[in-house]
Amino acid sequence: MTVAYRIDLEPCINCSLCRKACPTEAINYFSTGRRIHVIDPSLCIGCDICAQVCPPQCIHQDPDYVIDPGDLASALDKARAFAKKRHALKTERKRRALAVTGAGSRA
Ligand code: SF4
Numbered sequence: 001m002t003v004a005y006r007i008d009l010e011p012c013i014n015c016s017l018c019r020k021a022c023p024t025e026a027i028n029y030f031s032t033g034r035r036i037h038v039i040d041p042s043l044c045i046g047c048d049i050c051a052q053v054c055p056p057q058c059i060h061q062d063p064d065y066v067i068d069p070g071d072l073a074s075a076l077d078k079a080r081a082f083a084k085k086r087h088a089l090k091t092e093r094k095r096r097a098l099a100v101t102g103a104g105s106r107a
């Protein structure tokens, strides 16, 4: 059964502690001026860690919570774009490291 947790965005200070602490990576965010954090109920296991680390205590269990599909899609798009960028950076770093090693072995 899916356990619904809701983030009350009004007091949220955008610290991202919940996102970093979530063991199932169920929390992502998108931005429309400020970060809007979204919990994906399909990934949430109800561990309550996010609620415990949230400084203003604005994450609560809410069985009636229905996520806005548009918000979830935006948050997932942002997460995918970030992952893609991180992968590209990692690949580029690897390429440069190999280039340096290669240059060193030719010297
Ligand atoms: S309750 Fe646990 S699994 Fe669900 S969003 Fe919070 S940290 Fe993630």
Ligand code: SF4
Pocket (backbone or CB within 6 Å): 007, 011, 012, 013, 014, 015, 016, 017, 018, 019, 037, 053, 054, 055, 056, 057, 058, 059
């Ligand atoms: S831990 Fe709380 S204040 Fe920080 S981003 Fe998450 S919901 Fe917002």
